[in-house]
Amino acid sequence: MKRRITFFLLGLIGIFLLVTAIISLTVTSRQPSPIASKVQINEKEAVNRFSEAITYKTVSYHDYKQFDYEEFDRFILFLETSYPLVHQKLTLEKINEYGLIYKWTGKHSNKNPIGITGHYDVVPVLEGTESKWEEAPFSGAVVDEKIWGRGTLDDKIGVIGILEAAEYLLEQEFQPSRDVYFMFGFDEEVGGEKGALAIANTLKDRGIEFDFVIDEGGAIVENMVPGVTEPVGVVGISEKGYATVELKIEGSGGHSSQPKERTNIGRIATAISKLEETQFPADLQGPGEDLFEFVAPEMSFFMKYVFANKFLYEPLIEKVLLQQPATSALIRTTIAPTIFQAGEQENALPEIASAKINLRLMPGDTLEEVETFIVDTIDDEEITVSVDGSQATKVSSVDGWEFAAVQQAARNVYNDAIIAPYLMFAGSDAKHYDLVSRNTYRFLPVQISSEDLNRMHGTNEHISVENFVNAVKFYAELMKVVGE
Ligand SMILES: [Zn+2]
Missing domain, CATH: 3.40.630.10 (Zn peptidases)
Known part of the structure; x- marks a missing residue:
């Protein structure tokens, strides 16, 4: 009985590999054949x-x-x-x-x-x-x-x-x-x-x-895409949005000898830390996905296999892309805390603490959605959140x-x-x-x-x-x- 199940499982795996391999054979190049330029200038x-x-x-x-x-x-x-x-x-x-x-x-x-x-x-x-x-x-x-x-x-x-x-x-x-x-x-x-x-x-x-x-x-750059020996020229088809979020908390400061359990600095710092831990969701879609659709056919069989069966391997691809800042910025709205302001005196708790976070928005993400996401993530009613900027083109x-x-x-x-x-x-x-x-x-x-x-x-x-x-x-x- 055990043997039968093993055979059955092996068979399933075999069919799976066969089907996905066949799918990857259907990947064809999206590059037009070059017709060498005859333009001759002085x-x-x-x-x-x-x-x-x-x-x-x-x-x-x-x-x-x-x-x-x-x-x-x-x-x-x-x-x-x-x-x-x-x-x-x-x-x-x-x-x-x-x-x-x-x-x-x-x-x-x-x-x-x-x-x-x-x-x-x-x-x-x-x-x-x-x-x-x-x-x-x-x-x-x-x-x-x-x-x-x-x-x-x-x-x-x-x-x-x-x-x-x-x-x-x-x-x-x-x-x-x-x-x-x-x-x-x-x-x-x-x-x-x-x-x-x-x-x-x-x-x-x-x-x-x-x-x-x-x-x-974008320009033509050598060694830009790992696994592609030819130089890759990238044509921008959209521009990420640009926005700045301000987080601000105001309230009684007090003396530093008897601090409250949660201080203004601590609250803003926690908010930023929650955002960094959570991050905007990553999704290989739009221009990022298009990039791989055009590049994958020129890559090794393994890469062709992975991208051709993206419906199966997408979580894996995203995991790899998230490991480098340059590729992770391709698949999600990014957050970069750039300004943090609070406090003037070493023995006084500041009454106001604020921070600015620079965002680069994925196509499709609206400023409202981004604001909602931030408010929900930091989950602190006393912190005001304001977003200013523009969404992607x-x-x-x-x-x-x-x-x-x-x-x-x-x-x-x-x-x-x-x-x-x-x-x-x-x-x-x-x-x-x-x-x-x-x-x-x-x-x-x-x-x-x-x-x-x-x-x-x-x-x-x-x-x-x-x-x-x-x-x-x-x-x-x-x-x-x-x-x-
Ligand atoms: Zn320029």
């Missing part, structure tokens, strides 16, 4: 123009009065002289003087247009760090096949890359299949209100709706021709890169274009290391000539691919 001249673009100190500040608008004027003049065909064949409209909209009329203007965006403002160079730069931050120096300076990554490479691509295509007498708008912000680093947001509102008032808008965002489609076009253009230039969707943790102008676009994608078409990413707002920002040329090729490919 690299030397393009690099010279890019290098000059870096020399304009188009720095943005939260106080708009601090802008050196002369530098912005000179930059726009530089664009006009450097890209003659663009300025001859496209219309240029300025919003709030410095937000730029170029419209390129396509063959089929009845179809929804596409938008390609970037921003030409840059963050300041931190005082005292100038001497740490290997090449001066506004030199645009070209040394050892690298271009140096503020904006080489964030994001003059976008603006110049797009215009170089357009100038090249115009030389080839190319006309896009549908209308293409280039939209360049001048205050992205300080929120984009007068640039991208004003541009989006202007176009919305005219009834324009894009099929997709592409902005800066909408999630763009990965199943339509729009995402496929971005993938195809990227693979035509970076033939072996896996191009996958993901969730952005940082903000950019892209969110403003949600107003006027069915989809917004966030992708910077360069292949860099995670070290390079850290240089974006830091010291020694630079990019290789090869990457810059590839970025130009990507934008040219994108405009071509959209017509096919």
Whole structure:
């Protein structure tokens, strides 16, 4: 009898393994076959123009009065002289003087247009760090096949890359299949209100709706996904929400020689500790799930097996993802206590204690839901909870021709890169274009290391000539691919 049961169980396990293995065989690659790009630009001249673009100190500040608008004027003049065909064949409209909209009329203007965006403002160079730069931050120096300076990554490479691509295509007498708008912000680093947001509102008032808008965002990075040998390029399809929670308790303080059992500091500390212990629930859904759906087919059979049978292994996958801050942020709303305030004197109990917690919200989580969760978790009626911020942006489609076009253009230039969707943790102008676009994608078409990413707002920002040329090729490919 015992033997029979053993056989029966072994049989069941066998069937289970067979069925799940068959399911994993149905996993197919979601990468389009690359058609190697034939775009050939004059690299030397393009690099010279890019290098000059870096020399304009188009720095943005939260106080708009601090802008050196002369530098912005000179930059726009530089664009006009450097890209003659663009300025001859496209219309240029300025919003709030410095937000730029170029419209390129396509063959089929009845179809929804596409938008390609970037921003030409840059963050300041931190005082005292100038001497740490290997090449001066506004030199645009070209040394050892690298271009140096503020904006080489964030994001003059976008603006110049797009215009170089357009100038090249115009030389080839190319006309896009549908209308293409280039939209360049001048205050992205300080929120984009007068640039991208004003541009989006202007176009919305005219009834324009894009099929997709592409902005800066994820890049192609090697060794990013364990188990994938190819470099992976990630395209942001949504941006996490950003909110701040304030916890506050007020009440009698008293003397520290006769403290009450529960003090204000203790109550707030307990509240935070409960939140950290509980955490928001994790769920592999939305952009995080999409990322793995695009990457898993390129992984080992074991990984394919696990992700193909996600309905069984989801709890296990989530457990693994929760072990690293970077992957755990992909699948849940995160909590980060950043400010704690209480007390002034060592022998007096403070009457007020408060704390601020920075939250990054998953798509779909509303501020109300988040507040309810926090109130329920800390379970202390005397602590007031207030939440202020914004929820995540909408999630763009990965199943339509729009995402496929971005993938195809990227693979035509970076033939072996896996191009996958993901969730952005940082903000950019892209969110403003949600107003006027069915989809917004966030992708910077360069292949860099995670070290390079850290240089974006830091010291020694630079990019290789090869990457810059590839970025130009990507934008040219994108405009071509959209017509096919
Ligand atoms: Zn940027």
